[in-house]
Amino acid sequence: MxxxxxxxxxxxxxxxxxxxxxxxxxxxxxxxxxxxxxxxxxxxxxxxxxxxxxxxxxxxxxxxxxxxxxxxxxxxxxxxxxxxxxxxxxxxxxxxxxxxxxxxxxxxxxxxxxxxPSFLADAVDTLDPVEQAALLRALVKVIRSLQQAGDVPLQRMCLTCTFFRPNVHHDAAAPHHCAYVDAPFGDRHLRLACPEHAPASVEEQERAWQAFAPLRTPPGADAHAAGRSD
Amino acid sequence: MxxxxxxxxxxxxxxxxxxxxxxxxxxxxxxxxxxxxxxxxxxxxxxxxxxxxxxxxxxxxxxxxxxxxxxxxxxxxxxxxxxxxxxxxxxxxxxxxxxxxxxxxxxxxxxxxxxxPSFLADAVDTLDPVEQAALLRALVKVIRSLQQAGDVPLQRMCLTCTFFRPNVHHDAAAPHHCAYVDAPFGDRHLRLACPEHAPASVEEQERAWQAFAPLRTPPGADAHAAGRSD
DNA sequence: CCCACTATGTTAGGAGTCCGAACAATGTTG
DNA sequence: CAACATTGTTCGGACTCCTAACATAGTGGG
Known part of the structure; x- marks a missing residue:
């Protein structure tokens, strides 16, 4: 259509x-x-x-x-x-x-x-918090992809950190867990340059990616999401 | 928490x-x-x-x-x-x-x-279609914000086009309408450099923005979306 | 008509950004 | 110890940027 x-x-x-x-x-x-x-x-x-x-x-x-x-x-x-x-x-x-x-x-x-770049941060601040989180999540994924392709040096981001435990909680607001500070967190708290970052092994990274990548849409939203794609 | x-x-x-x-x-x-x-x-x-x-x-x-x-x-x-x-x-x-x-x-x-920049397009292509649409939508909003602040020259994007009719259809996959080609479309079809772009008046732009900006989440996804924020 | 005023594009000078190629100097390894 | 690899430098050259100062061409008021 x-x-x-x-x-x-x-x-x-x-x-x-x-x-x-x-x-x-x-x-x-x-x-x-x-x-x-x-x-x-x-x-x-x-x-x-x-x-x-x-x-x-x-x-x-x-x-x-x-x-x-x-x-x-x-x-x-x-x-x-x-x-x-x-x-x-x-x-x-x-x-x-x-x-x-x-x-x-x-x-x-x-x-x-x-x-x-604060002028840009101001522009980002005009977004809805949900959109901000989605934007951050998308950027994280894009940057990971660039990193995989060798276009970018290793970033100190959650996705490649040995302390990252994606999607282990049922709380939709904070499904991930950081084993370093031992606390749950959500997409909006994802980091790209964490001081405490410790590189995970390739297998760990792959496992984390598999757990993190899929969109976790509850049953109600599923039809919507499917309809929106093409 | x-x-x-x-x-x-x-x-x-x-x-x-x-x-x-x-x-x-x-x-x-x-x-x-x-x-x-x-x-x-x-x-x-x-x-x-x-x-x-x-x-x-x-x-x-x-x-x-x-x-x-x-x-x-x-x-x-x-x-x-x-x-x-x-x-x-x-x-x-x-x-x-x-x-x-x-x-x-x-x-x-x-x-x-x-x-x-095709290497970047490749990276974006690894995203889920739903995420791509959300990313595009977020970028459009950010760029509009930059434009409002005078950080960027006028862009030939839907949001400032006189033919743009945001959120006029009930179809979640294609809620917007382009009066130029007279066809419905969705977030994933938003353009940043449309050849047919015709600048809308300030009032038109403001009205379009008001209709476009809010997140339109269907009832089923609502709790999820809200829960996902902080 | 002429004098500001404005708009478009240029030149001049200088600091900085980039590159590839060629060098030194220091480690590493067979 | 002789290749080899690694770290950082120097060199020459093209291009990117800026500000300041110019030309030149349209515009508007007196």
Whole structure:
């Protein structure tokens, strides 16, 4: 009955991708606007953010991988940050490797660059809580898929965490369980960058995925969901 | 009961934003990888894509706004494209304005750069159709919100189209109606860049939004949906 | 008609983002 | 110890961005 649209339109995955690309565009654009004010450029700001999450410091290689750029590019950005007095290069475990750590000023600035995408957070906040949870869940799944395909480095998210127990409770609001804090939680609490994350084995991950992935719709909603798909 | 997580975690809007930012990162990174092969850089590729959607050609100012950059930057990119023989500068209506049009080679290349984000489309395709629709719907709402805030130029999407009649049918799979093709459709068919888009007046948009925004969950699913929130 | 005023696009200069290629230096392994 | 792999750097070059300062072309009021 909606065959007209299914045949006329681009596939939904394309349109979703286009939407994500539009948002990506705005994020980049806004980052540049905020750049002048803070005295750091988008890439530099993102590097600061990464270092903020890694108090012990990390190597250049890791930064490059997380930023999605080549080592030379990361080296450029880091050197600029060092010149600006926001980061210091400490010797690493190896005598060839370096350990990047934020200076106090760097920490302050990192907290500011964190605020860059707040305009987007405001937009997300206008959504209904149910929609927010669905959006987060969908993003988590997409990112997992990207990770599986090797398009993205390993993320510290629940889905790959050894403490994650998906869909073990009957409470629809909080069906999952975190064995680290030993507490139940729901889709809306899913994390993408958990400090306590501990990588699960491949088998564990696969099991967690199987338990997490399917949509848990109660009998009443089932017909609806089925009718909506195509 | 899930108070622990609500107090320990960052707000959900932040985590969603972080997820979107991660995807934005990959998109940028992949665009650069594809750049070398195609002989054009990400910005140039995006410009080609914009021109592909505007067969009559558009001005430099418009390109700049759509790309989210300043006119000089757009001028740079366009000049490079002209030098590469992918775009021509035709005189515009004004004697000061120019009209950018793709050359045949430009069209061919534009179709190729379109494929850059297909890896992301693949990831989205792994989602359940119901989730895809929810994701698209959420993105549409977020983008509308960004548009309202002036963070994004006007998009050719259903929500701002004079032909859009949200939630006028009882069919849960296709509650909306497009007065242009005179056919019902559902969330999964929502468009972000419709060629037939005609801007609606502010009042029309507001009315459409009021009718579209609320979550329409059928009675059976209602308890579930409510229970799923926090 | 002419003087602001506005709009479109350009140039100039400078910092930064990216890449690939080629290097050093340090570990690792057969 | 000789390959080999790993970490980070330097180099050259194309492109991305910005702000500021210009041209030039339409517009409106006096």
């Amino acid at each position: 909606t065959a007209i649209f299914d045949s006329l339109s681009e596939p939904i995955a394309r349109r979703v991708t286009a939407g994500l690309a539009k948002i990506a565009l705005v994020l980049r654009s806004r980052a540049w606007k905020g750049a002048g004010a803070a005295g750091v450029t988008p890439t530099q700001g993102q590097a600061l953010g990464l270092l903020r999450d890694a108090p012990d410091g990390i190597g250049l290689r890791a930064i490059a991988k997380l930023l999605g750029v080549t080592p030379p590019t990361a080296s450029d950005a880091v050197n600029t940050l060092v010149a600006k007095g926001l980061v210091t290069k400490a010797p690493g475990a190896d005598r060839r490797s370096i350990n990047l750590v934020l200076t106090p000023r760097g920490e302050t600035l990192a907290d500011q660059t964190r605020e860059w | 899930t108070a622990i997580f609500d107090s320990l975690s960052e707000p959900i809007a932040r985590r969603v934003t972080a997820g979107l930012a991660k995807i934005a990162l990959v998109l940028r990174s992949r665009a650069w990888k594809g750049a070398g092969a195609a002989g054009v850089t990400p910005t140039q590729g995006q410009a080609l894509g914009l021109l592909r959607d505007a067969p009559d050609g558009i001005g430099l100012r418009a390109i700049a706004k759509l790309l989210g950059v300043t006119p000089p930057t757009a001028s740079d990119a366009v000049n490079t494209l002209v030098a590469k023989g992918l775009v021509t500068k035709a005189p515009g209506a004004d004697r000061r304005s120019i009209n950018l049009v793709l050359t045949p080679r430009g069209e061919t290349l534009a179709d190729q750069t379109r494929e850059w």
